[in-house]
Amino acid sequence: MIDIQYIRDNPDQIKQAAINKNLNPDVVDQVLDLDQKRRALETEIQQLRAKRNQLNDQLKNERTDELIQESQALKQQLNDKEPELKQVNQNFTTAMLQVPNTTLEEVPVGKDSSGNVVVKTVGDKPQFDFTPKNHIDLGLSLNLLDVDRGSKVAGYRGYYLKNQAVAMQFGLMRYALDKLNAKGFTSIMPPIINRKEAFVNSGHFPWGEAESYALIPDDPDTLDIVSELGAQYKNSKLDYKSDTYLAGTAEVPLVSFHAGETLNEKDLPITYAGFSPCYRREVGNYGKDTRGIYRVHEFMKIEQVVLCVNDFDESRKWHEMLLQNAEEMLSDFGLHYQVLLMCTGDMGEPQMKKYDIETWMPGRDTFGETASNSIMGEFQARRAGIKYRAADGTLKYVHMLNNTAIASSRMLIALWENYQQKDGSIKIPEALVPYVGFDTIN
RNA sequence: GGAGAGGUCGCAUAGUGGCCUAGUGCGGAGGUCUUGAAAACCUCUAUCAGGAUUACCUGAUCGCGAGUUCGAAUCUCGCCCUCUCCGCCA
Numbered sequence: 001m002i003d004i005q006y007i008r009d010n011p012d013q014i015k016q017a018a019i020n021k022n023l024n025p026d027v028v029d030q031v032l033d034l035d036q037k038r039r040a041l042e043t044e045i046q047q048l049r050a051k052r053n054q055l056n057d058q059l060k061n062e063r064t065d066e067l068i069q070e071s072q073a074l075k076q077q078l079n080d081k082e083p084e085l086k087q088v089n090q091n092f093t094t095a096m097l098q099v100p101n102t103t104l105e106e107v108p109v110g111k112d113s114s115g116n117v118v119v120k121t122v123g124d125k126p127q128f129d130f131t132p133k134n135h136i137d138l139g140l141s142l143n144l145l146d147v148d149r150g151s152k153v154a155g156y157r158g159y160y161l162k163n164q165a166v167a168m169q170f171g172l173m174r175y176a177l178d179k180l181n182a183k184g185f186t187s188i189m190p191p192i193i194n195r196k197e198a199f200v201n202s203g204h205f206p207w208g209e210a211e212s213y214a215l216i217p218d219d220p221d222t223l224d225i226v227s228e229l230g231a232q233y234k235n236s237k238l239d240y241k242s243d244t245y246l247a248g249t250a251e252v253p254l255v256s257f258h259a260g261e262t263l264n265e266k267d268l269p270i271t272y273a274g275f276s277p278c279y280r281r282e283v284g285n286y287g288k289d290t291r292g293i294y295r296v297h298e299f300m301k302i303e304q305v306v307l308c309v310n311d312f313d314e315s316r317k318w319h320e321m322l323l324q325n326a327e328e329m330l331s332d333f334g335l336h337y338q339v340l341l342m343c344t345g346d347m348g349e350p351q352m353k354k355y356d357i358e359t360w361m362p363g364r365d366t367f368g369e370t371a372s373n374s375i376m377g378e379f380q381a382r383r384a385g386i387k388y389r390a391a392d393g394t395l396k397y398v399h400m401l402n403n404t405a406i407a408s409s410r411m412l413i414a415l416w417e418n419y420q421q422k423d424g425s426i427k428i429p430e431a432l433v434p435y436v437g438f439d440t441i442n
Numbered sequence: 443g444g445a446g447a448g449g450u451c452g453c454a455u456a457g458u459g460g461c462c463u464a465g466u467g468c469g470g471a472g473g474u475c476u477u478g479a480a481a482a483c484c485u486c487u488a489u490c491a492g493g494a495u496u497a498c499c500u501g502a503u504c505g506c507g508a509g510u511u512c513g514a515a516u517c518u519c520g521c522c523c524u525c526u527c528c529g530c531c532a
Contacts, residue, residue, distance in 0.1 A: 038491095038492095039491090039492065039493095042491070042492055042501080043492060043493070043500095043501095045501080046491090046492065046493085046500055046501045046502090047500080047501090049500085049501060049502085050499095050500055050501070052512085052513085053500095053501090053513090055512075055513090056460075056512065056513050057460085059460080059512060059513070060460045060461085060513085061460095063512090067512075068512050069512090070512085071512040071513080072512060074512085075511090075512070075513095262452085262489095393471090395489085
């Protein structure tokens with residue numbers, strides 16, 4: 001959420017930011033219009049209430065019919081006006097939640113991914129003196145992956161990991177945690193079933209609602225009955241809780257961890273390393289990456305989340321540090337990658353500046369996204385109500401940032417495909433060997 | 443799943459319709475006293491919104507939301523959450 005005062009003072013800037021993100025700027029005018037109405041109504045109602053409070057003070061001492069009648073008349077006027085204010089306020093809040101964040105001045109303006117800028121490229125493509133396989137063929141031939149049974153049981157994009165792939169999955173998660181712990185990050189295993197409010201706080205909603213799995217349908221009648229218990233559930237009017245969803249990233253519960261709290265400046269920065277399974281519908285991507293485990297509905301991830309003081313120099317500093325953390329891991333694994341500065345048209349509504357890290361994947365013969373690193377400014381903190389008492393005594397909203405550390409399935413692809421050998425085996429990079437317990441898969 | 447208790451200012455507590463402009467204690471800030479410190483004493487001590495903009499005024503907020511009333515922290519209803527006991531269980 002953006003400060004309403006800032007929107008009043010800089011409407012054109014906010015509109016331009018929306019346009020740059022390929023969004024409709026009209027919501028800004030809606031907000032300003034509702035803001036006007038809201039303030040006019042509020043002033044009017046405040047005066048009525050002030051009068052009512054005065055009358056009630058008098059009524060404590062002298063109860064006359066005249067005063068009571070006057071008070072009743074005021075009450076009637078308030079009853080007429082208050083619902084209107086309530087409605088306007090609701091509309092105002094809804095509109096406010098739809099205003100996208102602005103971007104920092106160094107972010108390139110662009111329509112789509114073609115506007116992204118390669119900031120750096122590290123390492124080289126591996127050279128194979130044989131025809132490299134993709135991760136699916138590798139996974140099948142080494143008995144690491146089963147996608148046929150995966151889709152049989154779980155549906156489209158379902159998969160089973162088997163044997164050494166399981167050890168790699170756990171090893172990668174543990175490796176990332178150790179790495180971040182050594183840098184002072186606090187490990188967290190958050191709940192991943194979250195209320196709608198948490199998704200609004202992080203800025204995933206309203207824009208990304210279709211991307212999340214609603215855990216329980218709003219209408220129990222839409223449930224397929226597969227058991228007697230299911231029938232009971234369907235018939236009960238009250239035995240379901242609405243508005244819970246599966247989070248697509250630990251960012252959601254971590255952003256809301258301190259929701260509604262006032263921290264002290266000396267508590268900052270706060271750095272979290274959150275482990276979670278991640279659930280994504282991938283609704284906009286039906287035709288994309290249909291084979292293998294590049295784009296899946298569930299995977300595991302370690303996510304970095306930072307709360308720091310309200311200062312963009314500080315945010316930028318953390319942004320680079322989060323980037324470095326992710327880069328160190330790729331370097332530890334000896335992987336070839338590039339860092340992109342995302343343009344306005346290819347970043348999300350809540351983000352102010354974003355780097356994507358793309359890692360070379362020989363099976364795709366191109367780079368594939370493995371990390372996404374964002375400056376959020378106050379946007380999430382305003383939604384979640386996370387403030388801190390600054391050294392000068394004033395209250396400020398924290399700045400928040402987040403970046404992937406390691407996302408399981410995509411890192412498996414990169415490792416398998418880049419470290420495949422002529423004989424069909426896969427080597428494990430040295431840094432990972434202690435975490436997985438073997439140095440070759442064959 | 444059954445039964446009960448409860449959610450009040452940063453923390454702890456008081457508050458059963460107008461004396462609440464939410465009291466008291468702790469914690470925090472400033473001051474008096476003192477060579478310095480402690481103690482004691484004094485003052486201040488929430489947030490949000492609107493309107494003025496040194497200072498101020500008004501409104502809202504006692505878990506959240508509705509309702510009753512001229513008037514609600516207090517009464518009624520719904521929801522959220524916490525705790526205790528019993529049952530079941532990875």
